[in-house]
Amino acid sequence: MSEVTSNLVSPQLDAPVVGRRLWRRVLGNPVGFVTVLLLVLIVAFGVLAPWLAPNDPNLARLELTNAGPFSTDFWLGGDNTGRDILSRLMFATRGTLVAILVVLVVSSLLGGTAGLIAGYFGGRLDDAADWISNVLLALPGIVLLIVLYTVIGPNILLAMAVYGVLISPSYFRLVRSLVQSIRHELYIDAAKVAGLSDRRIVARHVLRAVRGPIIVHSAFVLASAIAVQAALEFLGLGDPTDPSWGRMLQDAFNNIFVNRVAVVWPVLLIGATTLSLVMLGNVIRDALQASASRPTALSPAVVRRLRAEQVSEAEPRSEAGQSDRLPLLRVCDLAIGYPDSTTTVKPVVHGVDLVVERGEIHGLVGESGSGKSQVALSILGILPPEAVILRGAIEFHGEDLLADPRRMREVRGRRIAYVPQEPLSNLDPTFTVGQQLTYGLRAVKDVSRREARQQLLELLDRVGIRNPARVFDLYPHQVSGGMAQRVLIAGALAGDPELIIADEPTTALDVTVQADVLELLRNLQQERELGMVIVTHNFGVVADLCDRVSVMQSGRIVESRSARDLFASPEHEYTRMLLNSSLDGAELRTPLAVGSGA
Amino acid sequence: MLMFIGRKLAAGLVLFIAVTFVTFLLVFSNGEESVRNNLGELATEDQIAQRVNELNLDQPVLVQYVKWLGSLLTGSLGRSFNSGETVTSILATRIPVTLSIIFLALLVTSVLSIAVGVVSAVKGGWVDRSLQFLAGGAAALPSFLVAIALTFLFAIALPIFPATGYVPFGEDPGRWATSLVLPIAALVIHMVANSAQQFRGAMVDALKQDYIRTLRSRGVPERAVVLRHALRNAAAPGLTILSVQTIGLVGGAVLIEQIFALPGVGQFTIRAAIAGDLPSVMGVVVFGTLLVLVVNILADVVNAWINPRVRLS
Numbered sequence: 001m002s003e004v005t006s007n008l009v010s011p012q013l014d015a016p017v018v019g020r021r022l023w024r025r026v027l028g029n030p031v032g033f034v035t036v037l038l039l040v041l042i043v044a045f046g047v048l049a050p051w052l053a054p055n056d057p058n059l060a061r062l063e064l065t066n067a068g069p070f071s072t073d074f075w076l077g078g079d080n081t082g083r084d085i086l087s088r089l090m091f092a093t094r095g096t097l098v099a100i101l102v103v104l105v106v107s108s109l110l111g112g113t114a115g116l117i118a119g120y121f122g123g124r125l126d127d128a129a130d131w132i133s134n135v136l137l138a139l140p141g142i143v144l145l146i147v148l149y150t151v152i153g154p155n156i157l158l159a160m161a162v163y164g165v166l167i168s169p170s171y172f173r174l175v176r177s178l179v180q181s182i183r184h185e186l187y188i189d190a191a192k193v194a195g196l197s198d199r200r201i202v203a204r205h206v207l208r209a210v211r212g213p214i215i216v217h218s219a220f221v222l223a224s225a226i227a228v229q230a231a232l233e234f235l236g237l238g239d240p241t242d243p244s245w246g247r248m249l250q251d252a253f254n255n256i257f258v259n260r261v262a263v264v265w266p267v268l269l270i271g272a273t274t275l276s277l278v279m280l281g282n283v284i285r286d287a288l289q290a291s292a293s294r295p296t297a298l299s300p301a302v303v304r305r306l307r308a309e310q311v312s313e314a315e316p317r318s319e320a321g322q323s324d325r326l327p328l329l330r331v332c333d334l335a336i337g338y339p340d341s342t343t344t345v346k347p348v349v350h351g352v353d354l355v356v357e358r359g360e361i362h363g364l365v366g367e368s369g370s371g372k373s374q375v376a377l378s379i380l381g382i383l384p385p386e387a388v389i390l391r392g393a394i395e396f397h398g399e400d401l402l403a404d405p406r407r408m409r410e411v412r413g414r415r416i417a418y419v420p421q422e423p424l425s426n427l428d429p430t431f432t433v434g435q436q437l438t439y440g441l442r443a444v445k446d447v448s449r450r451e452a453r454q455q456l457l458e459l460l461d462r463v464g465i466r467n468p469a470r471v472f473d474l475y476p477h478q479v480s481g482g483m484a485q486r487v488l489i490a491g492a493l494a495g496d497p498e499l500i501i502a503d504e505p506t507t508a509l510d511v512t513v514q515a516d517v518l519e520l521l522r523n524l525q526q527e528r529e530l531g532m533v534i535v536t537h538n539f540g541v542v543a544d545l546c547d548r549v550s551v552m553q554s555g556r557i558v559e560s561r562s563a564r565d566l567f568a569s570p571e572h573e574y575t576r577m578l579l580n581s582s583l584d585g586a587e588l589r590t591p592l593a594v595g596s597g598a
Numbered sequence: 599m600l601m602f603i604g605r606k607l608a609a610g611l612v613l614f615i616a617v618t619f620v621t622f623l624l625v626f627s628n629g630e631e632s633v634r635n636n637l638g639e640l641a642t643e644d645q646i647a648q649r650v651n652e653l654n655l656d657q658p659v660l661v662q663y664v665k666w667l668g669s670l671l672t673g674s675l676g677r678s679f680n681s682g683e684t685v686t687s688i689l690a691t692r693i694p695v696t697l698s699i700i701f702l703a704l705l706v707t708s709v710l711s712i713a714v715g716v717v718s719a720v721k722g723g724w725v726d727r728s729l730q731f732l733a734g735g736a737a738a739l740p741s742f743l744v745a746i747a748l749t750f751l752f753a754i755a756l757p758i759f760p761a762t763g764y765v766p767f768g769e770d771p772g773r774w775a776t777s778l779v780l781p782i783a784a785l786v787i788h789m790v791a792n793s794a795q796q797f798r799g800a801m802v803d804a805l806k807q808d809y810i811r812t813l814r815s816r817g818v819p820e821r822a823v824v825l826r827h828a829l830r831n832a833a834a835p836g837l838t839i840l841s842v843q844t845i846g847l848v849g850g851a852v853l854i855e856q857i858f859a860l861p862g863v864g865q866f867t868i869r870a871a872i873a874g875d876l877p878s879v880m881g882v883v884v885f886g887t888l889l890v891l892v893v894n895i896l897a898d899v900v901n902a903w904i905n906p907r908v909r910l911s
Contacts (some may be wrong), residue, residue: 135613135616135617137842137845138613138617138845138890138891138894139617139845139887139890140845140846140848140849140886140890141849142848142849142850142852142853143848143849143852143867143882143883143886144621144883146852146867146868146871147621147624147625147867147871147879147882147883148624149871149872150625150632150870150871150874150876150879151624151625151627151628223738226740227740227742227743230740230742230743231740231742231849231853234742234853234856235852235853235856235868236868236872237868237871237872249746253746253749253857256749256750256754256761257754260750260754260755263746263750264750267743267746267747267750270740270743271739271743271747274738274739274740274743275735275738275739277738278734278737278738279734279735279738282734296722297722297723299723377811380815382811382814382815384806385722409817412814412815412816412817413815413816413817413818414817417815417816418811418812418815418816420808420811420812420815422808425807425808425809426808426809426811426812427809427812428809428810428813428827428830428831429809429831429905429906429907430827430830430831430904430905430906431827431830432906436809436813439813439816439818439822439826440813440816440817440818441816443816443817443818443819443822444816444817475906475907475910477906477907477910478910488812491812491816492815492816494816495816495817
């Protein structure tokens with residue numbers, strides 16, 4: 001079972017799109033077209049053997065023993081006993097097709113059915129099937145098949161059926177996980193409510209969803225079946241009277257010093273067939289995923305071109321209107337996009353301007369998808385690698401960080417820090433809290449391990465962790481969400497920053513913890529005179545903390561004012577709508593309370 | 599941690615008994631037939647009956663299995679039907695050959711696939727695409743086919759390495775090394791193609807995690823982010839890949855030994871299977887199962903050592 005093993009053990013899950021469009025896409029791909037063509041030719045080569053083969057595969061003409069190719073009646077030459085290599089190859093192909101069909105049918109029926117049942121019904125049935133599948137996967141297949149030779153003898157089709165059983169867990173796992181993932185989908189529930197029987201649901205909805213991945217997986221199974229059959233025959237465990245690829249390979253290999261060329265034909269045929277199957281499988285998988293996945297990062301040349309095409313939307317800055325003192329942070333005309341093909345981007349932020357003064361808390365409010373987190377992450381230069389900053393500037397103390405990536409790296413963690421949204425997923429699960437905080441601190445400050453520990457313990461104490469020394473040695477999965485968020489705040493403060501970017505810092509927390517964390521942020525901000533950008537969709541947080549508010553809608557800032565004014569008289573329609581919807585049913589503090597935080 | 603290892607060992611024992619039981623049942627289901635094959639056509643019915651009786655093959659299979667298991671506990675795997683030597687002494691001469699192939703192939707595969715996987719995941723772009731394309735092709739080719747191609751190219755057409763044969767390390771380390779280059783290369787090419795692709799996927803996933811972004815935001819240098827944090831988190835799927843590869847490697851080694859005429863367990867397996875040498879066949883099953891179990895348990899232990907969630911739960 002050495003062949004293509006990992007493809008077989010962890011099958012890929014794909015989006016359920018199969019149909020004519022898929023086949024058009026597969027054949028439209030040059031690799032897909034060539035592999036399909038090759039496979040069709042190979043199948044025809046085998047199926048038509050009785051009619052097209054020039055000679056009987058077992059006819060021996062001693063005078064043509066080891067004859068070279070293209071010179072005699074035997075087009076590809078003769079083998080070591082004077083038989084026609086071409087005719088033998090054709091009949092061998094036929095044998096291979098039958099053998100791999102046996103594997104395909106046995107493994108897909110057995111594994112597929114078991115997977116459907118286990119995935120759909122779950123419970124003890126599922127546990128039992130899973131255990132059996134794990135045992136089968138732990139067996140070295142080829143060795144077992146060789147061992148079985150002592151029982152079944154030279155019966156290659158029976159051996160292939162056994163191989164089908166051995167490899168059925170791969171179908172089992174694939175189908176089971178697909179079924180599990182869609183079992184709880186709404187449309188399955190709807191079908192149940194509508195009174196459809198389990199069998200109808202499985203037939204109509206589940207099978208449709210698993211069809212695509214099964215086709216892909218079958219290509220890999222067929223390739224591995226070819227390899228296993230050839231291997232068994234090569235080892236001499238097949239029926240010696242039937243020609244087969246593996247047997248021909250063995251004959252030619254044993255004879256390699258006499259007749260080198262003979263070894264080439266079976267190697268080419270086995271290689272071309274398995275290669276075509278695997279590559280076709282990959283092409284189909286890509287075609288299935290094409291609609292679902294986003295393109296990856298653009299090439300630098302494309303990014304340069306896109307940037308050159310940008311037209312500024314910023315209003316010309318009047319130098320006279322600026323105060324003498326530079327603001328802590330000024331974001332000018334920032335535009336960000338994500339690739340939607342290999343040469344184009346879909347802009348998600350269109351020319352955003354934002355100013356944060358020292359000691360000011362600036363709220364960035366909007367619905368999810370409005371681009372507010374994108375703006376926040378770009379200030380730190382930690383957007384995902386495929387994101388493209390199309391234009392604009394991020395000035396920190398008047399210095400454009402976008403123009404100088406090195407400066408951005410220097411500032412990050414030292415002068416601008418980040419408090420993330422989801423506390424637990426933002427701690428590396430493989431290091432203790434203390435270890436990862438130490439790595440961060442020592443990356444930005446020249447302190448010894450011991451000094452770092454001392455400083456961090458003080459900081460953990462400051463952010464309200466009761467037993468800092470104990471928490472220091474805990475792993476992330478051992479701390480609560482609220483505690484993890486405090487740890488992350490401590491991590492952000494470790495480098496003594498002037499500006500903190502907090503991306504929905506309380507959204508993932510329990511309501512009671514939310515208030516504590518907001519209080520902590522406010523106190524820290526006052527204590528250290530921090531500038532702060534808080535990204536949130538919650539006007540309660542804004543009212544609690546913020547001095548200024550910018551409202552974002554579909555990648556643009558539509559309103560930016562002091563929090564007090566905004567609550568008193570929202571100007572933009574979208575702001576009013578947001579305010580109304582968040583006020584619905586929940587009591588908000590009066591605008592008077594807003595100023596108390598600053 | 600001790601509890602963890604204990605649990606893994608217990609699960610391994612259950613698996614070992616299940617596998618040996620099923621194969622024993624199959625292999626010994628028709629012991630008389632094997633004796634008949636073994637003694638040849640000239641043997642009389644009396645001789646066969648006497649031999650069957652001698653070897654206890656007339657007893658119920660279940661009883662035979664229990665006896666076999668009992669003698670296994672004392673370290674005995676019985677005597678070969680063919681040569682009469684003890685199976686353990688035969689295996690003792692052959693295991694070092696097979697283990698050196700498997701161990702070296704695993705080592706080279708791990709190093710290469712981590713290197714290729716990391717570079718490919720971090721660099722992206724054309725480096726990634728070309729590596730993926732090459733890996734896709736190499737993964738599709740069965741290792742014995744690669745072995746034949748390599749022999750053809752580097753032993754016959756360009757006689758750089760020996761086509762067949764094995765020189766024990768103690769005899770001549772230099773020739774030992776050259777005799778293993780092609781066999782190991784054949785195994786490694788196939789395995790690296792598979793595991794580098796998978797490891798690349800694990801790295802890409804690890805680099806997408808939230809904590810990677812947070813570490814970057816704290817000013818942790820990119821090299822440390824990749825090598826200390828992402829690599830460690832990609833280790834768990836990486837180890838799973840390697841332990842799965844090992845199972846395939848045991849099968850691959852059988853073929854490779856046959857092709858390069860290496861006197862390992864694989865070659866012995868094929869001879870024993872064709873000759874109907876049942877105790878030897880069972881000996882090989884024990885070896886193969888133990889090898890897979892040991893590698894799996896090692897992978898689990900390393901994973902627990904790296905991953906506190908596994909260790910502490």
